[in-house]
Amino acid sequence: MSVAIENFVKAIYKNDKNDSNDTKPGNIARKLGISNAAATDMAKKLASKNLLQYEKYQALQLTDQGTKMALNVIRKHRLWEALLFKLFDMSLHEIHREAELLEHETSNFLADRISEYLGNPKFDPHGDPIPNANGEITTIDTSIALSNTQEGKTYIISRLMSDEKEFFDFCALNGLKYGNSITITKQFSKNKMTQININNNIIILNENFTKIIYVNEANF
Amino acid sequence: MSVAIENFVKAIYKNDKNDSNDTKPGNIARKLGISNAAATDMAKKLASKNLLQYEKYQALQLTDQGTKMALNVIRKHRLWEALLFKLFDMSLHEIHREAELLEHETSNFLADRISEYLGNPKFDPHGDPIPNANGEITTIDTSIALSNTQEGKTYIISRLMSDEKEFFDFCALNGLKYGNSITITKQFSKNKMTQININNNIIILNENFTKIIYVNEANF
DNA sequence: AAATTAATTTAAGTAAGCTTAAATATATTT
DNA sequence: AAATATATTTAAGCTTACTTAAATTAATTT
Structure with missing residues (x-):
């Protein structure tokens, strides 16, 4: 799947956690810096790929498959943040910026190696939970x-x-x-x-x- | 610059080292797995961007700017290989495959952090020289x-x-x-x-x- | 040197991921 | 409830990076 698609499902997943009624094309468009028209187009396309449910004028809803994809991207993002933060002298802002790009070019195999190397951490340096390889996510932060x-x-x-x-x-x-x-x-x-x-x-x-x-x- | 462009100048750079007379669109096309027509198109486009010199039916020649871009991508590729090889239990083949993707999504800043972390190595795990941040490259392998x-x-x-x-x-x-x-x-x-x-x-x-x-x- | 083969180039067309502008539906205000 | 504002959708069009097919040029063989 393309970078555009991965970012789209990720944006829906993140938006949905705050306000699932407001997960409409325009809202996602604003977060991704694209036009409303582009977001509507993409929503239709992803519906045909079974990644989300789309009904005219209604909020977008990820399918199980779409949710899994979003969590997989988020997993890679947060693993990269954790790795870069551990290895290098980089700020939270810097690691986020790099992870935003690397997350789309990381095989599941490499993600597993990173996780393993870090001792399969459950949280990234921001304190956000890192989904495991099955898309399961720990919500209680014990730090x-x-x-x-x-x-x-x-x-x-x-x-x-x-x-x-x-x-x-x-x-x-x-x-x-x-x-x-x-x-x-x-x-x-x-x-x-x-x-x-x-x-x-x-x-x-x-x-x-x-x-x-x-x-x-x-x-x- | 796009992934397609980075891969194109990289392919020219690598081909040119073996046989600079044979660095014609068809040859590059074969290496990149695209059609000859696509390679000719791209060559024209990159000539207009001052990355290479293009004359009908002649071999392609990178400009200084194009060479610099190729070396920058190669630098990132080899730094990733060195880092992944050091950290994880991955084969030469595996690190190459991952680096092929990561090289295009790596800022110069991050490349410098990786290099620094590794002690600014001059060669990657294959024994290939790693260009420095200025595009200078050590050709004598002392290993x-x-x-x-x-x-x-x-x-x-x-x-x-x-x-x-x-x-x-x-x-x-x-x-x-x-x-x-x-x-x-x-x-x-x-x-x-x-x-x-x-x-x-x-x-x-x-x-x-x-x-x-x-x-x-x-x-x- | 002419004929054949091979490569390059041009032309036309496609898919992805956008854009802007206009049409339409929904929400909000009065 | 009607008027206004806002958001969504549709339509048309653009750019990038490709494709295939035909035309052209270069290289090779005889």
Whole structure:
């Protein structure tokens, strides 16, 4: 299937989660930056391919097949985000931009290799759930802000919710990377600071940081 | 520029290295799996974009701009091959197939991140040179077969020239990966076996292996 | 050198994915 | 409920990247 089709079903899937009554051609058109006419045309075409149900003037509804396609694209997008975020010093915005292109040129085989390499993560660096190869999706995000962690426990970094270069520079410098493990050595509840052990270095993070770094409990 | 255009200049660049007189539309058409007519059309179009010189019935010649574009695509292709080969257990054939698609959807920024991550390698896992960001290309391959290495020296694995699953399984098991470092502990010149230290494990490789594993001298 | 073969080019046509403009239906306001 | 505004649809047309078939040129054989 083409890039245009993949983006179309993805846009419907995402829009539908917010307001399924408003998933009409015009709405999808706006999100994709195409004309209403083009969206109507595409809707008809995809209906004939059994990817969605189309009735004049009604909201578009993905079929099971269409939903599966959307989830497959979203899976690839989020796996790429997770991989790029782990490997390189790139912001959430940058990884999103790259993943938006790579998602359409990734075989299922490669997606599985990426997932495997990352330890089959259930969430991407934004905290959004990554569908598995069967299109199943975990909806409960168990990650918590660093400020809510407990002394003595070990966690895996699951999100770095920022787009500021200085933040990422700081993270890079201190080994704060998606997928890395940290241990909480002290919680200063008064002034909201957190002392952590990362790669055997002890660092203290203030509220600005502990609120935007998210982690999951490590399961050993 | 489109995927079709990128593949067209890439095909010309590659063909030209073998026989520059034979870089005519029909030849490129065959390599790309399109008709001669389509190739002639494209040649005219690219001439108007200043990517190549086109004269009726003559061989196609890339301009500097066209050459630069071809090298940029080739750079991305080979960087992807190097990255996928390093990270995942994929054969040379598999990484090639994936890189063929990813190369067109990769920003220069991301290409630079990949290169940086890999330590700006000059050759990909096939042993083909990786152009740098300025389109400069190293033509002298300094890598040698493991059978030609010297006792006591340390090398970086630069190629694993095989497409057989068993070989890659063996490599994965023993940490023989593109980019990894090994030390030659003994050379058995008679029966062409080589003893190496990899990740502090000592293993012995026979001729079947030492002829298809290529390495570069490590520069510390 | 003429005849034959092969390649290139031109011409006409197609499908995908868009566009704008006009027609039509739906929603909203009064 | 009628008038107005908004959204959707239809229609016609464009560009890209192809196709096949016919015409032309180049290369090869005899």
